[in-house]
Amino acid sequence: MQYPTQISKLIDSFMKLPGIGEKTAARMAFYIFDMSDNDVTDFARNLLDVKRNLHYCTICGNITDDEICEICQDQTRDRSQIMVVAQPKEIISFERSHEYHGLYHVLHGLLSPLEGTGPEDINIVTLIKRLRDDVVKEVIIGTDATPEGEATASYLSRLIKPVGIKVTRLAHGLAVGSDIEYADDLTLMRALEGRTVI
Amino acid sequence: MQYPTQISKLIDSFMKLPGIGEKTAARMAFYIFDMSDNDVTDFARNLLDVKRNLHYCTICGNITDDEICEICQDQTRDRSQIMVVAQPKEIISFERSHEYHGLYHVLHGLLSPLEGTGPEDINIVTLIKRLRDDVVKEVIIGTDATPEGEATASYLSRLIKPVGIKVTRLAHGLAVGSDIEYADDLTLMRALEGRTVI
Numbered sequence: 347m348q349y350p351t352q353i354s355k356l357i358d359s360f361m362k363l364p365g366i367g368e369k370t371a372a373r374m375a376f377y378i379f380d381m382s383d384n385d386v387t388d389f390a391r392n393l394l395d396v397k398r399n400l401h402y403c404t405i406c407g408n409i410t411d412d413e414i415c416e417i418c419q420d421q422t423r424d425r426s427q428i429m430v431v432a433q434p435k436e437i438i439s440f441e442r443s444h445e446y447h448g449l450y451h452v453l454h455g456l457l458s459p460l461e462g463t464g465p466e467d468i469n470i471v472t473l474i475k476r477l478r479d480d481v482v483k484e485v486i487i488g489t490d491a492t493p494e495g496e497a498t499a500s501y502l503s504r505l506i507k508p509v510g511i512k513v514t515r516l517a518h519g520l521a522v523g524s525d526i527e528y529a530d531d532l533t534l535m536r537a538l539e540g541r542t543v544i
Numbered sequence: 545m546q547y548p549t550q551i552s553k554l555i556d557s558f559m560k561l562p563g564i565g566e567k568t569a570a571r572m573a574f575y576i577f578d579m580s581d582n583d584v585t586d587f588a589r590n591l592l593d594v595k596r597n598l599h600y601c602t603i604c605g606n607i608t609d610d611e612i613c614e615i616c617q618d619q620t621r622d623r624s625q626i627m628v629v630a631q632p633k634e635i636i637s638f639e640r641s642h643e644y645h646g647l648y649h650v651l652h653g654l655l656s657p658l659e660g661t662g663p664e665d666i667n668i669v670t671l672i673k674r675l676r677d678d679v680v681k682e683v684i685i686g687t688d689a690t691p692e693g694e695a696t697a698s699y700l701s702r703l704i705k706p707v708g709i710k711v712t713r714l715a716h717g718l719a720v721g722s723d724i725e726y727a728d729d730l731t732l733m734r735a736l737e738g739r740t741v742i
Contacts, residue, residue, distance in 0.1 A: 349636060350609055352593040359587040362579065363572050369726065374561050376633045378594050379607060381560065386595040389557040390588035395550045396576050397584040409577060411548050435574045438547060528567065 353379070402434075405476070407452035407469045409434040417441075417450060424448040426483040428476065430502065432456050432495070436488065436526045443531040445538050448486070451476065456494035457501055463494075465501065473502075477511055484512040486541060490526055503544045514541040551577070600632075603674070605650035605667050607632040615639075615648060622646040624681040626674065628700065630654050630693070634686065634724045641729040643736050646684070649674065654692035655699055661692075663699065671700075675709055682710040684739060688724055701742045712739040 349357065353375050360371035378386055402408070403415035410416065417423060417437070427448025431437060432455060440446045455468040476482065485506055489495035503513045516537040529537075547555065551573050558569035576584055600606070601613035608614065615621060615635070625646025629635060630653060638644045653666040674680065683704055687693035701711045714735040727735075 350598055350607055352590070352598055352609060353607065355586070356590040356594045359583070359590045362583055362587070364575055365568070365571075370563070372633065372636075373563075373725070375594060376607075376631070377562055378591055379598055381595070383595060385557070385560055386591055388553070389560070390591045392550065392554040392557045393576055393584055393588045393591075396554045396573060397579070397581060400548055400550050400577060409548055409551065409574075411550060433574070435570065438570070527571070 349375075402452075402454075405472075406450050407434070407454055407472070408437055408450060422447075425481050427486060428473070428482055428484075429486045429488045430473065431488045431526070432490065432498075433527075439526055439529060439534060440488065440538075443534040443538075445531075445535045448484075453489075453498065456489060456492075457498045458494045459497070468498075470502070470505075474505070477506065477509060482511060484514060486538075487513065487515045487544070488526070490524070492523060499544065513544055515544045516541050547573075600650075600652075603670075604648050605632070605652060605670070606635055606648060623679050625684060626671070626680055626682075627684045627686045628671065629686045629724070630688065630696075631725075637724055637727060637732060638686065638736075641732040641736075643729075643733045646682075651687075651696065654687060654690075655696045656692045657695070666696075668700070668703075672703070675704065675707060680709060682712060684736075685711065685713045685742070686724070688722070690721060697742065711742055713742045714739050 348354065349372070356375040356378060357368065357371040360366050360374050361368060366374075399411055400409050403410045403418055405414055405418045408415040408417060412419075424447050428451050429440065429446060429448055430451045430453060431440075432453050434452050437450050437452070451469070451473045453468040453470065455463055457463055457465065457468065477485070485502070487499040487502055489498050499515050506513050517539070546552065547570070554573040554576060555566065555569040558564050558572050559566060564572075597609055598607050601608045601616055603612055603616045606613040606615060610617075622645050626649050627638065627644060627646060628649045628651060629638075630651050632650050635648050635650070649667070649671045651666045651668065653661055655661055655663065655666065675683070683700070685697040685700055687696050697713050704711050715737070724732075
C-alpha cells in the first residue's frame, strides 16, 4: 500500500520547501488531515494571497501589497541613506534591530561569476537611477560576508564612488559565512556601527 | 516595519505545523513568494484535497478516498490477523517493510489517564465488533513502547483474551520511547517476528 494519492501530492508540495525531506513532509501531510477545516482553508488562502497579492515595490524592490512599500512611503525616514540588501527578508532583520532609519534597495540576488549572475541580472540599474537626485549621501552595502556578497560590494563601490556618494560596508561583526537573516539584533547593531568606507 | 499582512498570515499558518518555529515559518513564507505560480496553486489545492476528499475507512479507520480502504478491500490479505495501531501513518511504516500481510485497525489515539483519554475516546468499539465474525484468530498490538502505548496494549489484552482470540504485542526490538513512524524496516521486521503473547 502506498500513501493515498492526495497525501502523496501534498508530500510533494511540502518537499518543495527549503529544508523539508520526505519524512518531515509526510508528517506534515498527515498533520494537515487532522487539522481543523478552517485552519486548512486559511492555509490554502494565505498561500495564494502571498503569491497573487504581493509584488515588488517599484522604487526599492521590497515586497509590498501597494505600488510603493511602507518604508519608501514613510516621510520620517532618513532619505540620505540607502542600505543595499540581497533579499527582501533581510530588510525585516534590520528593521527588527531598530538601529537603521534610512531607506533600502533590494538587489534580488548577488553577483556570482560561477553561477553566471552578472550586473544585468540583479536590480542595479534602478539603484543607480535613485542616486541621481542628489538627496542620497551614503550607500551602505548590507550584503552577506560571502564571496558573492563581497564581489557585489566591491562592484557597487567601484560603480558608485565616482559619482561622489560615500559607499560603506557593514563591519565584520557579522560572522563570516553566516546569513544576515539569522543574525541577532546586537550583531546587526555592531555591524551597522562599525561600517567602513570601501 | 512589520511583515506585509499576507506574509504574516502565511507565517502563522506554517507555525501551526509540527516542529515549525517563527524563523523557519518566515523563511518558508518568503520562499512561497518566490515559487512558481503553478507550484503554489498546486500546494493550495493539495492542502484542500487532503482535508476535503480523504476520510476514515469505515472498517479499520485508515485514511482513504473510498468508503473502504485499499487494504480492507484486498482479498489476498490474511484476514485472520488484525494489527492495532494508534495512527494511520503507522500503517505506511508496516506496509513499507513488506513483512506484514494481515489487516489493520487504527485507534486514532492511545489511552492516557493523565490526559483524560479513556476507552470511549478511541476507536475500540469498532475493533470489538470486527472480532465477532470468528475469522480473526490473532490481534497484534502495534502501539509504541511508551506508557500510553503499554497501557492501551494491556487494556486491549484484558478485553480481547476472554473472547478466545490470541493477543500479541510487538517485541521490544523497537527502541523504548521511539516513534514507530521513524523505525527502519529491519527494526519493524524484528519487532514483528519477536512478538509475544500478553
